[in-house]
Amino acid sequence: MTDPALHATILLAKDQTGRVGADRIALLRAIRDGGSITSAAKVVGLSYKAAWDAVQVMNNLFDRPLVLPAAGGKDGGASPITEAGIAVLDGYAVAETELASAMARIEASVSNGLSLKPLLWGIGMKTSARNVLRGTVSQVTPGTIDAEVTLAVAEGVEIVATITRGSAEDLGLVPGAIALALIKSSFVILARGDESLRTSARNTLAGTVIAREDGAISSEVTLELTLGKTLTATLTKESADALDLQIGTRALALVKASHVILAVE
Structure with missing residues (x-):
């Protein structure tokens, strides 16, 4: 028996924005079975x-974390899958079964040489931005040219973006709308402590360092803002050392509103 010519890949979507594909589902299953990210x-x-x-991407894209990663890197211990993670796996399994039947019917009906590839392209999105957080628009303050959009990404955690008024209207950004906040890691400035600072940055987000990876010149530091929601910054290793950003350190992430890109489905 030959393999069918037409294949499909499932992307689970939460409110059309939080997407998890086959590769991440395989990882999620392995975490469920092995109990840790390392295994x-x-x-x-x-x-x-x-x-x-x-895991951080999946947790940031859903309302509730799918995995509770242990701090401390690969030696940090168990990382249990949550009830939300189990629900995603169960939903994916059902979707796989239904999709297999549907694709068989579609393949049988395509007999005139029509290519479905252009029709199916674009179902997923990848971005070079290190941080992608899903949230709900809580407030829009329009100006003459620009608009200030506030996105609630978790309870008590909001991200403010400044975009053109026309872009806000084109994207349909009104209170209650679902959107993604994209932030390059190089746009995130870190400071020690957890008390708000007086700076020109519109966003001041408090968190705890849960991961740090050093290179020859740069360091990548990840803060957990709240359960399952993280923000990653790239800074020089010299700066990371000077701030003594170790696992468990409280720190502030500063992000200018103009450095936040908003996206919708």
């Missing part, structure tokens, strides 16, 4: 960092 990374053939990053 799961070995099963799916990823480095620990790649697996850990994927």
